[in-house]
Each structure stands twice: as structure tokens, then as C-alpha cells.
Amino acid sequence: MKPEAAVVGAGPAGILAATVISTGGFATRVYEEHPVIGEPNHCAGVLSVTGLDKLGVDPSDEFIQNRVYGGRVYAPDGEFIEIRDRKPRAYVVDRARFDRYLADAAMDAGVEFMLSARVDGLRFMEGTCMGVTVGGGVHESWIVVDAEGAGGRLLSRSGIETRQSGIMTGYNAEIGGVEVDPELVEVWFGDEFAEGFYAWVIPIDDSTVRCGLGTAGEDGYDRLKGFVKRRFGAAKLQGVTAGQICTGPPVDRAAYSGLLLAGDVAGQVKATTGGGVVVGGLCAQLAGETAVDALGSGDACWGRLSGYERRWRGLYERELKTMYTARRLLNRMPDERLNRLLAGLRGAGLQGVLGDLVSRGDMDMQAGIIREAARNPRLLYVLLRGVGVAALGELVSLLR
Numbered sequence: 001m002k003p004e005a006a007v008v009g010a011g012p013a014g015i016l017a018a019t020v021i022s023t024g025g026f027a028t029r030v031y032e033e034h035p036v037i038g039e040p041n042h043c044a045g046v047l048s049v050t051g052l053d054k055l056g057v058d059p060s061d062e063f064i065q066n067r068v069y070g071g072r073v074y075a076p077d078g079e080f081i082e083i084r085d086r087k088p089r090a091y092v093v094d095r096a097r098f099d100r101y102l103a104d105a106a107m108d109a110g111v112e113f114m115l116s117a118r119v120d121g122l123r124f125m126e127g128t129c130m131g132v133t134v135g136g137g138v139h140e141s142w143i144v145v146d147a148e149g150a151g152g153r154l155l156s157r158s159g160i161e162t163r164q165s166g167i168m169t170g171y172n173a174e175i176g177g178v179e180v181d182p183e184l185v186e187v188w189f190g191d192e193f194a195e196g197f198y199a200w201v202i203p204i205d206d207s208t209v210r211c212g213l214g215t216a217g218e219d220g221y222d223r224l225k226g227f228v229k230r231r232f233g234a235a236k237l238q239g240v241t242a243g244q245i246c247t248g249p250p251v252d253r254a255a256y257s258g259l260l261l262a263g264d265v266a267g268q269v270k271a272t273t274g275g276g277v278v279v280g281g282l283c284a285q286l287a288g289e290t291a292v293d294a295l296g297s298g299d300a301c302w303g304r305l306s307g308y309e310r311r312w313r314g315l316y317e318r319e320l321k322t323m324y325t326a327r328r329l330l331n332r333m334p335d336e337r338l339n340r341l342l343a344g345l346r347g348a349g350l351q352g353v354l355g356d357l358v359s360r361g362d363m364d365m366q367a368g369i370i371r372e373a374a375r376n377p378r379l380l381y382v383l384l385r386g387v388g389v390a391a392l393g394e395l396v397s398l399l400r
């Protein structure tokens with residue numbers, strides 16, 4: 001049967017959009033280039049407790065490996081501040097199993113998956129997207145949701161340039177036989193190993209971690225080895241993977257006639273951390289709702305689909321842009337300033353204030369935390385000294 005909706009990519013965004021469309025009563029097919037959903041898996045797997053709840057996904061032990069209560073943020077000189085909540089703030093998940101869990105629910109809702117099916121082009125007729133081509137064959141549909149992930153290569157091949165910026169490479173490895181606090185993630189700043197981003201240590205239990213970093217350079221693997229040596233001494237890296245992390249702003253346009261973009265391909269990602277599963281998933285569900293509305297009315301032209309732009313931008317764009325400004329601000333800070341900032345926060349005894357802010361804030365919509373921080377005079381003073389007036393002014397202007 002000809003699908004009414006074609007979805008490119010069986011990542012979280014594609015699967016969640018497809019589930020909504022199929023639940024709305026329309027035949028939906030997901031095209032995935034890999035033979036197994038969720039693989040290759042290159043994700044660190046940190047998903048907020050509230051985010052999963054907002055997505056309507058049950059926190060199942062089928063994919064949850066650990067629960068974390070907070071984190072330690074390390075300055076380049078090794079000094080850190082610790083923020084720990086009384087309740088779990090995030091799940092550490094096995095992303096491959098998470099994606100397959102979502103896919104099982106999608107199949108229950110009637111979604112059809114076509115695996116090992118690489119979409120090589122979007123098919124346009126008179127300016128409207130009317131399907132995809134796979135292996136040279138035409139697959140028609142009334143609407144297409146492109147959830148192909150960061151970079152938009154398929155879009156580009158089809159003549160649409162999103163000009164997405166800030167894409168970095170993220171490396172991940174699993175390391176066993178180490179000693180860590182299983183309740184805390186670690187975030188390490190420092191140009192030596194993670195220029196323009198940071199390195200992370202995610203506990204799976206008290207002796208196994210997922211360790212990684214983001215970089216714009218080509219030497220990420222060597223940097224990761226260097227970081228692991230610094231953090232754990234001699235340790236063996238297992239299953240090193242690399243994937244793309246979005247640290248830029250959302251794209252300018254995510255709806256075209258017959259075509260919606262969702263997830264990383266639309267830059268629906270927290271630029272502070274590169275995490276896109278939750279916010280990209282929420283936007284994908286909105287894309288699914290818009291598709292249901294369009295299919296129901298028999299009209300998938302741009303005018304109808306532009307409602308998607310209004311909805312996701314209305315809910316999330318300001319948040320995403322604030323996080324992007326915070327990322328740019330961090331990128332501009334040399335190591336010595338970061339050292340000073342963390343020392344200032346520790347010296348002023350502000351760990352409790354920060355912990356309180358974070359425990360009341362939303363891990364996925366971080367603008368609220370940034371806004372509250374900018375209202376606290378003690379915190380503002382330390383930030384001003386550490387970050388500088390001009391940079392902080394830019395951030396604060398976005399929060400008004």
C-alpha cells in the first residue's frame with residue numbers, strides 16, 4: 001500500500017513523528033539506511049527524567065542503565081563544583097535499546113519500517129515534496145518528514161540548503177574497572193582535550209563509565225585517549241564510536257510544501273550540551289500532529305504546514321537560541337578564565353545557590369536557569385568577573 005506519510009530516519013525524531021501520524025490514522029512508513037534500528041550507537045545516553053515524561057515515554061528498565069542525581073563541573077585546572085539533587089535528575093540509557101523500544105511502540109501503532117533502505121533523494125513535483133527515491137525507485141507519499149539527523153545531506157542532495165552550523169564530532173567509549181560516583185555525571189572543560197566543547201564521564205555503575213568528548217578537529221580519538229589518561233590513568237577504551245553533535249542554532253526553515261524537518265536536521269538541539277533526543281523528539285511530535293492535520297484536510301502545501309513552524313518556534317526557539325548564546329559564550333572563554341570563574345563560584349560559596357537553581361530548573365529548557373542565575377546579584381558579580389561585561393550583556397539581552 002502507498003504510505004500516506006514517508007519518514008526519513010529511524011532515530012528518535014523520525015520514530016516519534018511516525019508514531020503520531022500513524023496513531024492519527026494515516027499509513028506511515030519509516031525508511032532507515034541501517035539494517036538494525038539504533039545501531040551504530042554513538043550517543044552518551046543522558047536523558048532528563050522530566051524530558052522522558054514530556055515525551056510520554058515510560059522509563060523502562062529495558063533501556064535504563066542508571067539514574068544520576070547531579071554532576072561535577074571541572075575547570076581546566078582540575079578544580080570542580082558539585083551539584084547534587086535529592087532525586088534522580090536524569091537517566092543513563094542504552095540508546096540502541098531506547099530507539100528500539102520507541103520503534104516497538106511505533107510498530108504497535110501501525111508504523112511500517114523499511115530497513116537497509118537509504119533514501120537517496122526527495123521527490124519534488126511543482127515545488128511540492130511528493131515522496132522519496134530509494135535505490136533509484138520512486139516511493140510516493142502525500143507528505144514527507146525528514147528526520148535524517150545532523151547535517152542534512154539528503155536535503156542538500158535534493159537542492160535544499162539549511163546552512164546548519166556548529167556541527168562537531170563527538171567521540172564515545174566505554175571504560176570498565178574504574179572508580180566513580182555512580183550518581184554523578186562529570187563535565188570537564190579544557191582546550192587540551194575538548195576545545196570548543198567539553199569532555200564527559202557518564203557512570204553506568206560504580207566501575208563502568210561512558211566517556212567522551214566533542215571536538216571540531218580531526219584528532220578526537222587521540223584527544224579522548226589523552227583525556228582518559230588524565231582522568232583515569234591507564235585505562236582501556238572499548239567500542240570507540242564517533243557521531244555528529246549539533247552545537248549551532250536552529251535552522252531558518254523547517255517546513256516546505258509537502259515536507260517537514262524534525263530533530264537534529266532542524267537544529268532542534270540544546271547547543272549547550274548537543275543533547276537533542278528530548279527537544280528534537282518534542283518537536284517531531286509536533287511535526288507529526290501537523291502532518292495528521294494536513295493529511296486529514298488533504299492539503300500539505302506550505303501554508304498548511306507552516307503551522308508547525310509557528311508551534312515549535314513558539315515553544316522552543318527562544319530557549320534554543322539562549323542555549324546557543326551560552327554555548328558561544330563558553331566557546332570564547334579561554335582556559336584561564338574558566339579556571340577563574342569556577343574558583344570564583346567556589347570561593348563565594350555559591351555551590352548551594354547553583355544546586356538550588358538547577359534542582360528547580362529544567363534540564364532541557366535551560367534558559368530559565370540562566371535567567372534566574374542572571375538575577376542573583378552574588379552570582380552575577382562572579383559571572384561578570386569571570387566572563388566579562390560584553391559577553392554577559394549579550395546573554396542577558398536575550399533573556400528579557
Ligand SMILES: Cc1cc2nc3c(=O)[nH]c(=O)nc-3n(C[C@H](O)[C@H](O)[C@H](O)COP(=O)(O)OP(=O)(O)OC[C@H]3O[C@@H](n4cnc5c(N)ncnc54)[C@H](O)[C@@H]3O)c2cc1C
Pocket residue numbers: 008009010011012013014031032033034038042043044045046047117118119120147148149150154169170171172212242243244245262263264265269274275276277278280
Ligand atoms: C557522541 C554523542 C553523544 C551524544 N549524547 C547525547 C546525550 O547524552 N543526550 C542527548 O539527548 N543527545 C545526545 N546526543 C545527540 C543525539 O544523539 C541526537 O540529538 C539525536 O540522536 C537526534 O535524533 P534524530 O532522530 O534527529 O537523528 P538521529 O538519531 O541521528 O537519527 C537519524 C537517522 O536517520 C538515518 N538516516 C540518515 N540519512 C538517511 C537516509 N538518506 N536514508 C535513510 N535513513 C537515513 C540514520 O541512519 C539515523 O538512524 C549525542 C550525540 C553524539 C554524537
